[in-house]
Ligand SMILES: Nc1nc2c(ncn2[C@@H]2O[C@H](COP(=O)(O)OP(=O)(O)OP(=O)(O)O)[C@@H](O)[C@H]2O)c(=O)[nH]1
Ligand SMILES: Nc1nc2c(ncn2[C@@H]2O[C@H](COP(=O)(O)OP(=O)(O)OP(=O)(O)O)[C@@H](O)[C@H]2O)c(=O)[nH]1
Ligand SMILES: [Mg+2]
């Protein structure tokens with residue numbers, strides 16, 4: 001779309017294609033294009049470069065202009081619950097986040113509340129060790145809420161700054177699994193003041209329109225406060241994050257850009273929007 | 279069923295005996311939206327709509343269907359045709375062992391699919407051997423071993439300090455000496471743009487000459503599905519696709535995108551986290567699901 005001579009239907013069609021191919025979805029893309037057309041008709045933009053500038057501002061407004069940082073507890077332990085459908089990168093994100101928080105001197109504890117999937121506890125244990133975080137787990141197959149209860153008690157007595165809860169992947173369409181998640185949230189809420197302070201939904205950047213349904217269901221169940229958009233080091237643009245923010249008001253807090261411990265970044269809206277056009 | 283907007287358009291055209299080009303365009307506009315909302319790739323949709331338009335103009339009433347309903351019937355059967363027939367068999371080699379390699383992006387469901395396939399092959403009377411060739415992800419080897427214990431299927435592993443190429447070779451020799459007739463190699467998730475890791479897959483392929491290279495892809499993948507499928511197919515030659523997490527409510531347009539850009543059959547559908555949750559892929563059901 002760069003280096004165009006005039007604003008015409010071709011330019012707008014190309015922009016629509018770019019937005020849809022970035023997984024913004026048809027209705028959001030259509031809305032954005034309609035707003036651009038209106039401004040062009042009103043004579044507010046007269047060059048293709050100006051259209052691109054306006055487009056970026058529009059997208060920035062949708063995804064949230066300011067990155068906000070993690071909400072911390074007023075005193076005591078800040079609890080961050082990490083949720084999402086299967087395979088999106090929750091366990092890896094918990095490990096990276098633990099390391100990030102440790103780097104600024106925090107005492108961090110990680111709770112292995114995925115007691116279901118094969119070797120999930122072992123996987124998280126490796127990450128906890130890498131991050132220098134304390135690790136709370138129970139046996140495979142135990143009640144995740146029991147792990148969280150234990151972790152909350154340990155966090156309180158050891159005066160831990162951050163408690164990160166890794167939960168099992170689950171499809172938002174499975175009501176019994178969503179009930180399990182609600183129970184985990186209730187238990188930690190009873191045991192630690194104000195918990196959970198953040199509920200991060202981990203969404204794979206390759207996810208298509210189903211991402212909105214995921215975010216909506218998880219938000220209804222456990223009141224998601226932020227998104228982690230993972231695997232942005234691939235070729236997917238992660239435009240679904242724009243739709244999620246637009247439809248549900250959930251902001252992106254972090255992005256995952258690789259499989260190593262340092263591959264987690266605070267969300268920068270401007271860089272994200274620029275990357276849609278690279 | 280079909281989207282509200284599409285039904286509305288069909289209702290509006292219900293009394294017409296024959297459709298004009300303009301009528302057909304109105305219907306196809308809504309079909310286009312339905313396919314894009316289902317995550318079918320933008321360019322795949324464009325080609326598809328163009329091919330349908332040629333077939334649809336001039337449709338007349340046929341039996342009890344209105345011309346509009348006829349168009350939808352054409353769309354549905356064309357989608358089904360593009361999905362391919364039912365091809366849910368692992369190509370068993372004339373001389374054992376049959377070697378199957380599972381590849382794909384991170385988190386797609388390869389390790390789980392490896393175990394599900396092994397379990398199904400065992401039920402069919404085969405003696406499978408699973409191979410833990412993911413030496414990168416923490417506890418990946420352990421994950422496959424736990425699944426192997428659950429299914430009572432052996433897992434070949436050389437630990438996380440060995441090269442996946444050597445692990446694959448070692449597994450094939452072990453299979454031959456122990457009479458295991460299907461070797462299923464679980465590889466690490468990787469990006470199609472990771473040169474080093476894609477070269478690793480090519481090296482494994484060169485070392486053991488797999489009979490099947492299955493691309494494992496997540497049913498909720500959006501527009502990026504074409505990029506991934508194209509790259510894996512061009513570098514390795516994919517013989518089949520396993521589409522996972524179809525037990526969710528993703529429309530699964532990635533199935534059409536992958537099929538259309540690689541020509542490979544989608545052989546299996548992952549429909550749950552349990553090890554028996556693997557079904558043959560049903561093209562017609564998928565077409566209905568995509569259309570919404
Ligand atoms: N390239 C890339 N890979 C990632 C990223 N985040 C996670 N992964 C990989 O994605 C795969 C799945 O990560 P997990 O952390 O196990 O995902 P999960 O959500 O905990 O999975 P379940 O617990 O099974 O639902 C692993 O291979 C990770 O290394 C990322 O930002 N970029
Ligand atoms: N609901 C559902 N979950 C699935 C299905 N297939 C796999 N999963 C889950 O998806 C997550 C990822 O599965 P894995 O088998 O670890 O994925 P992978 O491709 O091996 O991941 P990497 O090795 O990290 O690339 C796990 O939580 C699995 O239980 C499926 O068909 N349905
Ligand atoms: Mg996990």
Ligand SMILES: [Mg+2]
Nearest residue numbers: 388389412418
């Ligand atoms: Mg795996």
